[in-house]
Amino acid sequence: MRITSVLRTARAAALAMTAGLVLLGGAASPAVADSSPSAVSSEDGDAPTQAGTSFRTATEIEQGRKATANGSAGDYMYWSFPADAEQRPTVTATVQLPESTRSASSTWQLDVYDGLRRRQACQYGAQTRTAAQDADLVTLTCVLRTVRAWSEPWANDPLPGTYYVRLTTTELATADLGVPVSAMVRVDSKDMGGAAAVDGSLAEPLVPGIAVTGAENTDSDEDSTAVLSSLEPEDGWSSGWWSSRWVWTAAGGVLAALAGVAGYALTRGSGRPSRVPPPGA
Template sequence: MRKLFALAAPAAALTGLLLLAPTATAASPSPSASGTGKPVLNSVGTSFLTATTLASGQDADVPVSTGDYLYWAFPASEGQTATVEVKVTLPDAADRHGPQTWTVELFDGLRRRQACTSGPQNGTAADSATTVALSCTLRQIRSWAEPWSGDPLPGTYYIRLSTSDIPQQDLGLASQVHVHVATKGGVNDAQPEGGSLKAPLVPPVNAGSTASGSAATPAPSSSAAYAAAPVAEETHWYSDLFSGWNTRWWWTVAGGILAALAGVLGYTLTRHPRGHRPPPHLHQ
């Protein structure tokens, strides 16, 4: 009997481990994910070259050191409007020595700072505050722009989070930053901001007349058509002499004649002055 119990004890222990194994696997924690099912990133860059890339709808949750410049990057295509939301969990109030001001900025691929259409880009936290919320909505991405306009174009955009005003003693304190990037629109929505043109820009046919909304646009009258017709320019037999290339030749000839007269007049005044001096023997 003792031998049977000695053999049964290890078998029972092995059976218990096999039964508990699936339960332990199911209870293991899964990687965190955002509301869109994309994984939450736990990294951040400290320059444009080391910026962490975020996809549309993706979040970043990372512990940082207060006072550092923090960079993320995200792509944006034509017709999209991107919004960046930032939430900073501040250090304990007992460790802080004054209010903190945080700033979020957006830059395009050429490192040009882009303007925000809405959202608080700067936020100042009082001594007792625990969090600071910032946001920035970029202008709609355009397919092309003038070189001087600085309009946002398709490509990579950078997020820079920094502390613009903070007590010197608070530099280096541990903070927690949560970043969310959301985009809306697409290629089918690529139109200038403020709406679309509902009708072509065609001037009225009869200026000064008022047309009702239901009535059709009246046809132009004969007098209006006559007034709109171009008036033929009156010409004479000498008109072609002073037009086109002929004008240039006339000015050349006139300039040459004036130059010759000026030369003759100058020679006369310098070499043959008025009056005659008496002979030298008259002075003796």
């Protein structure tokens, strides 16, 4: 009888555990859905067709969209994109070289800077490549570290905000300066989830000029529009307030409670005194 009771209790605990996990998964699924800009699809006709020549004139692009530009070998090409906490951006640039024979090979480099214009190291990827004299194109890739919601002031960790992409040549023959080239840049992100969450958040994302946004103009009723980057994630800046760690913490609490109930059911007594053998038995 006791074994049957224990089995029934364990079965009830397992059913309750399954129901709790289903309810947690259903409640959390809308919040942990991919809300990064890379999930937004767009037509190629809406993609930018030019690049900036400095940080201040960088062309804004959204994640998941392709941007193209025509330029000359030896020039700097700049783009900017937003990246939020728990995202790991991947920047890919393809340079189409002219079909005419060039005088020598050329080396191209892709650099990424954050909102404070600090150069961010690539976690992996071919950030610098040399194109042979007869090459038609060269492809560069930079996979950044995961964007953190908060970091120490002395650290160089990537933080939420605007990121800049710079494409240029580092080694080029003098005779090839000014040769027309075309470039294509695309930024995608992978959501790293609660594994990359930290206990902290920024007051504001690192977007140039955001500190003076909305400042009242004493001479008129118009608000200041000093923000140099207008793009942001589709659902706004999360600043790390939500992560899947909340789901797993709640699930761990439910599992701990169910384990306690099951352990109590397995170790409790039957409620009847144990049989005492008669004297002389």
